[in-house]
Amino acid sequence: MSDAKTIISPAIAVxxxxxxxxxxxxxxxxxxxxxxxxxxxxxxxxxxxxxxxSTLLNLICGTLDASTGHILIDNSDLTQMSSREKDRFRxxxxxxxxxxxxxxxxxxxQDNIALAQxxxxxxxQPLRPFLEQAFETLHLPMSILSSPAxxxxxxxxxxxxxxxxLLNKPDIIIADEPTSSLDETSQTRFMSxxxxxxxxxxxxxxxxxxxxxxAERFDRVVSLSDINKVKGNIxxx
Ligand SMILES: Nc1ncnc2c1ncn2[C@@H]1O[C@H](COP(=O)(O)OP(=O)(O)OP(=O)(O)O)[C@@H](O)[C@H]1O
Numbered sequence: 694m695s696d697a698k699t700i701i702s703p704a705i706a707v708x709x710x711x712x713x714x715x716x717x718x719x720x721x722x723x724x725x726x727x728x729x730x731x732x733x734x735x736x737x738x739x740x741x742x743x744x745x746x747s748t749l750l751n752l753i754c755g756t757l758d759a760s761t762g763h764i765l766i767d768n769s770d771l772t773q774m775s776s777r778e779k780d781r782f783r784x785x786x787x788x789x790x791x792x793x794x795x796x797x798x799x800x801x802x803q804d805n806i807a808l809a810q811x812x813x814x815x816x817x818q819p820l821r822p823f824l825e826q827a828f829e830t831l832h833l834p835m836s837i838l839s840s841p842a843x844x845x846x847x848x849x850x851x852x853x854x855x856x857x858x859l860l861n862k863p864d865i866i867i868a869d870e871p872t873s874s875l876d877e878t879s880q881t882r883f884m885s886x887x888x889x890x891x892x893x894x895x896x897x898x899x900x901x902x903x904x905x906x907x908a909e910r911f912d913r914v915v916s917l918s919d920i921n922k923v924k925g926n927i928x929x930x
Pocket of ligand 1: 714722740741742743744745746747748749
């Protein structure tokens with residue numbers, strides 16, 4: 694990522710974005726006139742339960758379609774893409790770490806990670822060197838590669854999810870409450886590993902959490918209620 698790109702174009706730009714899960718105008722969940730995230734910026738996003746954080750992340754990932762408005766990722770407008778184009782775009786540019794890690798339980802660790810390579814620009818890139826480096830950084834033994842994901846501890850599943858999210862060297866990492874099921878020691882270790890990995894790759898991070906103690910590591914702390922015109926619950930954060 695060049696310095697010029699860092700200065701000129703944000704990694705994520707949201708314009709006049711609205712979204713509702715149904716057609717009723719009164720049920721709008723997201724109404725964001727404008728929001729930018731800079732390249733390589735690490736943003737901590739918070740807000741009360743039900744305020745629309747996961748909805749916004751899903752819109753940015755392209756797994757939900759905006760009702761109106763635009764979402765530009767590295768200057769490409771997600772709202773102008775077909776579903777297939779969005780799937781490919783996401784696989785190349787966005788790494789996702791959700792609360793449930795979304796590993797397929799009966800597939801081996803290696804196959805879970807290899808699935809993420811499906812849409813890679815260079816599908817012939819050998820997986821092994823990536824796995825060796827990622828597993829060393831994430832303190833995961835290579836011996837678990839052939840184990841079904843269901844046999845891993847929660848902490849190991851989380852680290853595999855990080856490895857998978859980083860496989861295609863995504864420009865953007867989206868993390869939705871990834872530490873909510875971890876004890877404090879595991880949380881600290883998880884955060885260090887995540888930050889080391891994304892700093893190495895110069896990725897942009899949007900991280901949603903209810904745990905304010907984690908916020909100090911981030912470049913910017915954003916309350917959803919400050920950018921979203923839809924006001925739900927009183928912000929209890
Ligand atoms: N699939 C869905 N269909 C209809 N409504 C939904 C759906 N998913 C979420 N909602 C509603 O949209 C609103 C925002 O939900 P969302 O999950 O984005 O909130 P959140 O801020 O991420 O909450 P939490 O902190 O509890 O995870 C809530 O009112 C929720 O009930």
